[in-house]
Amino acid sequence: MAERNYPAPVLTETLKWEGGRVDDPRDPGGRTNQGVTQATYDAWCKGCHAPVRSVYAMTAAERDAIYRTGFWAKVGGDGLPDGVDLAGFDYGVNSGPARALKALKAVAGMADGAAAVKAVCAARLSFLHGLRKAAFEKGWTRRVAAIEAAGVKMALNARIGTPPAAAPTPGVAAQLQTHAKVAADKAKAQTRTVQTAMAWGAAGTATQVAPTPALHISLVALGIAGVVLAVAIAVLLWRRAHAQARADAYSALAQTAAKDA
Structure with a gap:
């Protein structure tokens, strides 16, 4: 199982696409820091009984905890196969855990981890294309492609770590x-x-x-x-x-x- 994959390498891969301190007027999420919105950070601070402050002041430990509770846990990351955990987690970060879970349920029990990663990413791309947000579509396409490749690599590495198949891999x-x-x-x-x-x-x-x-x-x-x-x-x-x-x-x-x- 994949509990060992958080925060690295899963969150590490996702953060490559979330950027640093961003305040893009085209993004309805508003001000963000490493993908965490100001509203999400405010809620986190209040839940921890900590003073509310700018999301730009968020620490790495806070960031990891926010992503763990808000996304990793909600997509069941600890119980997902290597690679599939990355595909599901990044989908959840980008489009919400509930939508990611639908794609993950569709591949539950699939023996081929690489094929499962591809299926999750294909479902995700289909959803994103339907949004018709031209300002972000090119970036989304590159992100899904990169996450798919990284997830497949993780799945292949896991396969090599298991007992060898009858035919050489x-x-x-x-x-x-x-x-x-x-x-x-x-x-x-x-x-x-x-x-x-x-x-x-x-x-x-x-x-x-x-x-x-x-x-x-x-x-x-x-x-x-x-x-x-x-x-x-x-x-x-x-x-x-x-x-x-x-x-x-x-x-x-x-x-x-x-x-x-």
């Missing part, structure tokens, strides 16, 4: 590089799909419509088709970007693992 670095190649191939395939869709759209808009009594209806239909195509291309571009982010994250970790081996 490749080294962690080699397996991570395989994941990177699969993601890169997917990104390339989606690039070709986007190019095909854009070419089809260009050909459609270049089509000359002869003046007939049905001209208006034809133009309306063409306009609707154009909107649908634009939406489809936007989705494909987003998927391509995420696949590339996953490839980059896996490749970076594979290089790190190779150096550590």
Whole structure:
């Protein structure tokens, strides 16, 4: 089980994405320090019968305790497999423990830890994409990809630490590089799909419509088709970007693992 993984490496990975002292007007959470909002810190101080002060004054010990009680405990981190604990915890920090728990329940009992990590991250990405917050979407995509890769690495390390399977298992670095190649191939395939869709759209808009009594209806239909195509291309571009982010994250970790081996 994964009680040994908090605060490091789980919280350590999450804090890479939470930043330091931030007061972004686009973020409804307001002022934060290492991902902890002022409101959350106020509640923590009151619960500990401590003076309320700026979240910028929060200590590392307070931060670790806030994340433990507010997120790690709520997603059941101590009882989750290596890697899955990171995926569920970071999802909970980003979107709330209740939503993370739904994804974790869907993979409960899954024997393949790496596959479970991927499934949790896929569910998370689907939810985030539905929010349509363009200001944060690129950062979210990179974050989920990096957390997935780090979680898979943890799961692979745990697998090597258990009794060996009947067939030889490749080294962690080699397996991570395989994941990177699969993601890169997917990104390339989606690039070709986007190019095909854009070419089809260009050909459609270049089509000359002869003046007939049905001209208006034809133009309306063409306009609707154009909107649908634009939406489809936007989705494909987003998927391509995420696949590339996953490839980059896996490749970076594979290089790190190779150096550590």
